[in-house]
Amino acid sequence: MAETWNKQLLSSMGRQDVRKDWKKRIMITSRQQNILSQLIQEEDFLQIDLLVDKYELSPRTVRNDLLIIEEWLKQYDAELERDRKLGYRILLDPIQKERIEKSLRRRPDYLDSRTRVHLILKMVLAKTKVRTNDLLQEFQISRNTLLLDLMDVRIWLEEKGLECVRQNGWIHIKGDERLIRKAYLDLLKTEVTDEKVLQFILEREEAPLANQLWNSWFQTEDAHFLLGVVRQLEKELSIEFTDSGFSAFVLHLLMAMERLKNNHFLRMEDFLLKELQASSEFRALEVVIVGQIEEYFGVHIPKEEIAYMTQHLLGTQKKQLISTNGSFYWRLAKEIVNDVEEELGHLLVGSDRIIQNLAIHLESAIHRVKFGLQTKNPLLKELKSEFGSFLDMMQLIVNQVMKPHRLEFGPDEIGYIVLHVGSGMMSQRISRRKRVAIVCSSGVGTSSILRKRMETLFPDCEIAGIYSYQELKEMTKFDIDAVLSMIEIGFKLPVPWIKVSPLLPLADQAHVSNLLGVTSARRHVEAELIQTANHIVKITEQHASIGNRNQLLQDILSFLQGRPGITYEQPLTNLLPLQSISLQLPETNWESAIRYGNRLLRERGLTGPQYEDKMVQMIQSQKHHFIIQDGVAFPHASVVDGVWKTGFSLLTFREPIPFGPGQEPIWLIITLAAIDKTQHVQALSTLLDVFNDDSFMNMLRKTKNAEEVWNFIRLKEQQL
Template identity: 25%
Template sequence: MIQFPYPRLNQLFDALRGETLPQEELARRFDVSTRTVRTDINALNEILLHYGAQFVHQRGSGYRLDITDESRFAALEQQQDMRSNTLPRTARDRVVHLLLRFLAQDEACKLDDIADGWFVSRASLQSDMAEVREIAAKYGLTIESKPHHGMRLFGSENAVRACLANMLFQFQSGDDFLPELHALALPGVDLLQLREQLHAVIQQHQIRMTDEGEQHLMIYCGIIVQRIRAGHLLGEFSASDVEPALKLAAAQMIEILQRQTGCEIPQAELDYLSVQIAARRMTDGANLQPGGQDENRALVDYILGFINDRYNYDLREDEQLRSDLLSHIATMMTRAKYQINMPNPLLEHIKQHYPLAYDVTLAAVSSWEKDVPYTITDNEIGYLVLHIGVGLERHYDIGYERHPQALLVCDSGISTVRLLEAKIKREFPQLMVRQVDSLREYEKLEQIEEDFVISTVKVAEKNKPVVLVAPFPTSFQLEQLAKQVLIDRTRPYMMDKFFDETHFCIIDKPITQAELFNRLCRQLEQEGYIGGDFHPSLVEREGIVSTMLGEGIALPHSLGLLAKKTVVYTVLAPQGIAWGPGETAYVIFLLAISMQDYEEAMTIYDLFVTFMRERAVSRLLASKDFEQFRSVAKDCLSRS
């Protein structure tokens, strides 16, 4: 059986045998340079030469597969499709496998035995174990080692289940890796049958859940079965505040699980399952309990009021936003109370693509948390950001004509739908999204009335073309959309408005973050741009969470719009400045935004997101003066 020399070649081969892709898109997908892509293609072609195929480059479209000998290539494809996935190949795969092994089995594990079975060195596994212990520690779990016996995991049953569930939640339902992980973590559990049975109960009790929510509930129920079979039960647990209808559904699900375990399941398990259902359902103001409704509306009022008072963005009368926030917060508060983590695979993208919305939401939630016993996780804040970001764009970036019509298919929940709608409308303002269907609803349609379909998952093409996009579309995917809606926009002119030579410097010597803040704020205060309250607020904001945007770009700013006049102070630091645990900033944009210029703030953030997308840090750092910096920056913006 053929094995490519390193894992990325397998991934590259799989990507290109299905479609033609330009090298820029391949570089983004695999997080490498275009030069590395060309090197990989050459390596693949040397191998494929013996199997009657080559990847050839077509100007304007990218690399495509050219097959000259169908029979020899068919043999290669068969070998690739049959290649074994049982051995973890990368460090990330090994970490996942190791942690799931500790979580799913009671007996001790010896690294020497695992290393021999995986054909890796013991030193590699010891290095992986550092990350395994770090992840386990987040759940209050420890891994202890005894000489001649091996290592075992210790911790509460709640913590074991939470860690096990979150490790499996991070993989999408279509991930090739997932069946293998299910077999490792949930041996003997028929998840497909379980999902159908759970879906029937959900429909019977008219509980609204996304496909992703059902997937998570199925995994948790599978964990219940596996843990009870292994003799592990939850301790005492009560959920008196869960609605009776949800407890009835949980009781029916417990009956299903009892048939799989062959034993009676105690009340604590039923109560905790009812909380899991409550934490993952979709809800709205119509089906909230009165007590919770008041608390949730108070939080919505607080967030929108804080954003208006501190940032001058008035979203308080946006009823759509209020409804969306209330729907999310209703289940978010359940998760916060019972410390249930809902993974957010888009979190890093949200921080990078919605930096303004992330900042105002983080500031509002951080202020609210000072007076309540709950802790809102970064994942939850990320979902709130999607709603706030959509509200900001709805009110502060409008006025375009919309002509083409599209059907949007998205099965990841209302926040992702709102995000994708906003992103598409922002990129293609003349586009009207006529209808939003889940995958299940789309499959029932006989024909599509809209001009084309935009989908976040692979769907069968009906009578209209389908454009496949991610929740945060890549540049290549946006190009495919552009072919349908025929639009192109750029904003390089914004550089002239927000940047100037007086507020630009190159620091090519060691300096701390605190020293940098003192130096820049002292100059800006002397020039009348800020007052004495700006610097303390800048430090406080950085203390909440790092202002690193990504790709070595940092955006320090105050909590709220405290500047007297708006200015962006640009700092290039070739040696880098420590910017938090394990982070280094090389290009720093200190933002001082006044209340009078708040409408421009969203555009300012867009510029920095563009620099990050273009991976422009190395080019910006090569600038010798402000004119060179502006030239590079405008070039990046003109190509975005």
């Protein structure tokens, strides 16, 4: 909305008029504010591709944002410099920088939907109730836009076991008080992530923009106080946190203070409390920092809270890389590696090193599992794509090893173990020239797999070493030629750097090639895959008759390369997961409904925003056949209109909404995105079958339970 208005303004007014009436007219969105902050912190040229990848936008949208930023900067007599090869940069004198940073610390003129939803959630979770008119005035949005935002609010709260109630112009939350407090903390962690805390910790003196991080969640001085306290604890115990462990512990302390200030006390089983009280970490916390924290925050910290701090302390320490042969954790690691090698039928590359590193990892991982400390693995989705069924095999092996100790590892923890073991499954290469530093905040596992990926795909590069965020500050251009980091770097480096996934997917491989000026060894990898595929076919021929050898070879090669060889029809339940079913939505207009249906597809990475624009255009021009029966609309457009993968979303409304210029009443909208003409055929057959089932349609019209709908469809698929 703000961007469209700005573009119209810039095209219809002269530069002098724009400058003269700027503060009244030009708005800068929250996304544009973030881009501007990044340009200011970079103090060097920033390529547009990096902004496209980071914000998941099209190059055209990024360029439009930069145009608006350029005009916005004129009120501070600042300029956006362009270079065709190097990209964009902003050079500011100290006075300009101070004025702009002060402006950026304020809320932007226009907030995107995600930011609005987060702020609405924070308001309703923190207060007894909120007026809808206050939200309209606060965000300067239309009622239809607010209704869309409230749909997202309702869905988020339902996932937390809470209900969002709208009544007589007010909004409030209904549910257990403990769930409300937990939801508040979950929301906080989505905004104030460990990585952002880490950057704030290490850049607090050099990057004033980092103060934006805390917003209204915490006071900056509180964070500074706790940073000093935790450093003191490190010295007392002679330990060292990992970068991410340090930030996670500080964040835990900040959230604990919020609980205690609101008289929310946690309880713990007596046997576990006694076990933790006997540890040196508990005693150090009690003696060294508890008194200081109680005095500073004006709270009383009970023993249960100290015990929870102890759990985090045990799970976030950086273990020293010393010989652990024969230790309990070393024996567990060795048993896991031996079982993996036996299952694979070959030895892992560098198994001794893997056992050593895995033993170090298991010590803190077992503490996390034992004490129920939830940890999310941000690489899990990529790991599933990269390793597939190997993840399932690892979960069976690890949990079999852990069974005598009454421990069970979930998928997130298994993912971290796969990072260690997976580094031994990739072939090594020797020739190296470019010196590359790897930066990792979460331990040796992710850095090991990135190192192996680099050695495999870029054998002409030398890995100069693996460094923490803080160690990177000491590096010079005489030590390294480039940096590959798994976290954002908030200070200026003497050499170029990019942020990558440790699995180096294709997009990251292209960025590394551009950064280092070298070609990926992917051709050699493909040659190895062809040999492997041939070997698999020969083994198959020894045990079975093959109808089409060439086709089988192509399909195996495609599978090994991670791309589809055959286009398979997929069942409806695969293409319509639970998160894409939204039921009993409040009244809205047809355009908002179309955009919301596509939003559910976009959240799964199936479509782009242009897809909904095309469907809206088709409806407005009445060039469509979307209404397939009374009350049911089936909007869809062409693959060229922004479709990346195949899938469905399903919406129902409490009351029928007028659809399109013809105003036909619609209570059910199923949106389809199809990448080809075959994958969704089986799903459509199921869809037509359930539409002809009166019992299903009656249930669908009344139910709020998405799982009930999905299970009915699943049962129908099994019957077909």
